[in-house]
Amino acid sequence: MPEGVPANSGYMVAAYIVAAVILVGYALLLARRSGKL
Amino acid sequence: MTLAQQGRAWTWAGLILLAGVYVRALAFTPMERFQGPAQKIFYVHVPSAWSAMLAMGIVGFASILYLLMKDARFDRFAAASAQVGTAFSLVMLTTGPIWARPIWGVWWTWDARLTLTLFLFFLFVGYQLLRGAVTDESLRARYSAVLGICGLVLLPFIHLSVYLFRTLHPQPIVLKPSAPSLPGSMLLTLLVSFGVFTILYVGFVLQAYAVLAARDAANA
Numbered sequence: 488m489p490e491g492v493p494a495n496s497g498y499m500v501a502a503y504i505v506a507a508v509i510l511v512g513y514a515l516l517l518a519r520r521s522g523k524l
Numbered sequence: 525m526t527l528a529q530q531g532r533a534w535t536w537a538g539l540i541l542l543a544g545v546y547v548r549a550l551a552f553t554p555m556e557r558f559q560g561p562a563q564k565i566f567y568v569h570v571p572s573a574w575s576a577m578l579a580m581g582i583v584g585f586a587s588i589l590y591l592l593m594k595d596a597r598f599d600r601f602a603a604a605s606a607q608v609g610t611a612f613s614l615v616m617l618t619t620g621p622i623w624a625r626p627i628w629g630v631w632w633t634w635d636a637r638l639t640l641t642l643f644l645f646f647l648f649v650g651y652q653l654l655r656g657a658v659t660d661e662s663l664r665a666r667y668s669a670v671l672g673i674c675g676l677v678l679l680p681f682i683h684l685s686v687y688l689f690r691t692l693h694p695q696p697i698v699l700k701p702s703a704p705s706l707p708g709s710m711l712l713t714l715l716v717s718f719g720v721f722t723i724l725y726v727g728f729v730l731q732a733y734a735v736l737a738a739r740d741a742a743n744a
Contacts, residue, residue, distance in 0.1 A: 493560035495626040502565040502622040503546060506572065506615045510542065510724065513611040514535050517731040524528035524734045 527737070531730030538724035545717045553713045565623040567713055570698075571721035572615035573641070577679055578725060579609025580644060583651070584676020587669035599665040600740065602672050603655060604732035608725060610648040617645055628692055636689035640682045647675045661740075 525533075549567040556563035586602035589595070620638070621631040632638065651671050658664035681688075686695045698704045704711050 492555065492557055493562070493626065495559075496561035498622050498626050499550075499561040499564050502568060502619040503550075505618045505622065506568040507542070507546075509611060509615050509618070511539060513728065514539060514724075517535070517728060517735070518532055520735045521528035521531065521731045524526055524738055 526734065527730055528734035531727050531732075531734060534723055534727030534730060536727075538720055538727050541720040541723060545713070545720050548716065549713050553709055554707065556710075559627055562623055562626045565619050567717045569616060569619040569623055570714065571717040572612050572619065574718055575721045575725045576609050576613035576616050576641075576644065576648075577682065578722070579605045579612060579729075580648070580672075580675040581679055582729075583609065583672040584679075587672030587676070590665060590669050591673075596661075596665065596740070599668065600733055600736045601729075602668065603652075603736055604729045606648055606651045606672070607732045608728040610645070610652065611728065612721070612725070613641070613645040613648055616641060624692075633692055635691040635693060636685040637682065637691050637693035640678065640685050644675070644678060644682060647671065647678065651675070 545567065549564050553564070553567070555561060582605040583602045586598045586605065590598035590602065620641075624633075625631050651668060654671060655664055655668055658667055683696070685691065686693055697706055698711070698714065706714070
């Protein structure tokens with residue numbers, strides 16, 4: 488990390504994980520509901 | 525290929541491309557010097573806000589078309605878009621505070637932009653609660669359409685809230701009258717992410733519409 492840049496990568500990782508969990512979870516839910524259609 | 529199968533194809537394509545956006549944002553997009561790595565939340569937060577607002581815009585326009593033409597397909601399309609909008613607004617409302625904490629020092633503040641986007645989320649949830657509470661199909665469609673149009677009216681206020689009120693939330697850096705104010709590589713990552721979130725929106729809506737259509741057909 489270059490000098491002077493804030494060390495806050497934990498927040499970035501958390502946000503990317505949360506977004507992926509919501510979107511993939513919703514995709515799986517819809518795939519299950521629409522599975523036989 | 526059925527509508528649901530098309531929706532699943534769009535969705536899986538969108539998820540694979542989303543992984544590509546993650547790789548591009550994390551490994552191939554420069555880090556902003558003052559905010560550090562947390563600034564990269566931008567590439568999921570802003571496109572999710574775009575998709576949530578796109579979803580509510582389509583709920584509103586489909587609702588207007590339903591009231592004009594009384595075609596149940598518009599009502600179903602609005603309902604599908606509202607379901608999907610709930611998911612995107614949840615992404616927006618979770619990634620926003622995670623970004624705000626290291627930059628603003630607080631998870632949440634009751635300023636105009638944040639409060640209005642929370643209200644948008646409540647409108648999505650309320651829309652679905654309303655649909656679940658009214659059993660008569662015609663009444664349900666009419667009441668939902670009115671709520672959907674209220675959501676459409678809210679959208680310009682959300683976009684303009686950063687100009688109309690003093691707020692911690694930054695002003696638009698892409699959707700504004702002058703040129704986008706960020707470097708080309710960051711802008712490209714953002715635009716790619718916009719495209720991927722739009723593909724996901726299409727995939728989700730096609731599937732949700734297919735499920736609602738099958739449910740309506742079963743109840744008829």
